[in-house]
Amino acid sequence: MINKAGHNNSHFYLVNRLGWAFGLTAFIFFAELIGGILSNSLALLSDAGHVFGDMLALGLSLGALLISRKPANAKKTFGYHRAEVIAALINGISLMVIAGLIFHEAYRRLIEPEQVKTLPMLIVAVVGLVVNIVVALRLHRAAENNLNIKSAFLHVVGDMLASVGVIAGGLIMMFTGNYIADPIISVVVGLIILRGAYRVVKEGMNIIFEGVPLRVDYDLIKQDIIQTPGVLGVHDLHIWTLSSSNIILTVHVLLDGKTPHVGREVLEHLQKMLNEKYGINHTTVQLECECYECPSEEECPVNRINGKDNSY
Secondary structure, eight states, X not given: XXXXXXXXXXXHHHHHHHHHHXXXXXXXXXXHHHHHHHHTOHHHHHHHHHHHHHHHHHHHHHHHHHHTTSOOOSSOTTTTTHHHHHHHHHHHHHHHHHHHHHHXXXXXXXXXXXXXXXXXXXXXXXXXXXXXXXXXXXXXXXXXXXXXXXXXXXXXXXXXXHHHHXXXXXXXXXXXXXXXXXXXXXXXXXXXXXXXXXHHHHHHHHHHTTOOOTTOXXXXXXXXXXXXXXXXEEEEEEEEEEETTEEEEEEEEEEOTTOXXXXXXXXXXXXXXXXXXXXXXXXXXXXXXXXXXSSOSTTOHHHHHTTSSTTO
C-alpha cells in the first residue's frame, strides 16, 4: 500500500525544487541575453537560447507534475501520469532544436569570425555557471527516479557545461585575440546538448511504446518467477511503465496442482519479490493450474485462491 503522506511530501519536494530552478533559470536567461548582446558573443547568446529552453523545460516539467497529481477517474483509470512522459519528450526534442540552431550560427561565425567583448562575456558566464551549479544540485536527487525531472536536470547540466565552455572561450579570446574560439566552443556545447537530448527522447519513446523499462531485465524477472517453488511455467509476461517511476507487470503463472496450498504462497512470494527486488509494486498475477494434476477440484490451488475454499 502506498503511503499517502509520504507521497504528498515527495510531490511537494519535487514542486519546490522545480519552482526554485525555474526562478533561478529565468534570472540566468535575462542576464545572458543582455550580456550576449552587449558583448557580441555567439557563445553567450547561444547559451541564453539554451537557457530559454531550460525555462521551457522546467515550466513543462512543473506543469506536468501538477497535472499528474489529478486523481484517476472512470475515463482515465491510470490517472494523468503520462503527462510527465509527454513533457520529457517535448523537452528532449526542444534540446535537439536548440542544438541545431547553435550549429547553424556557429557555422556562420566560423566563416566570418566577429569581434567579441570578452570582459562582460566572462563576467556574465561566471555568474551563470554559479547559478547553474546551484540549480543542478537542487535537482540532482529528484532526477534519479523521475524521467520528467531528469530531462529538466539534463537541460541545466547542459547549460552548466555551456557556461564552462563560454568561460574557456572568453579566456582564449582575451589572451590570444583569436575570436574563432567563440563558434568552436559553441559547437562543443551543442554536441553535449544533443547527447543528453537523445537519452531523454530514447527513454521517453520506450515508455510511450510500452517497452520494457530500460533498467529492468525481462529475462531475469521471468527466471525468478519460474524458480519460485510451486511454479511450473510462465507465459504472457508483460512489463511496462506508466511513467518513469511507475512500473507495471502482468503475468500468467502455471501452478503445480499437486500441492493444494501453493497458490496463496506463490502469489504472496511473487508480489513481495517483485516489489523488493525490482521496485514493481503494481502487479497482476493470473494463477493457472493443470487441473488433471489436481487431487480434486476442491484442492485445486487456483480454486482455493478464488474463494471456493474458505480457509484463506
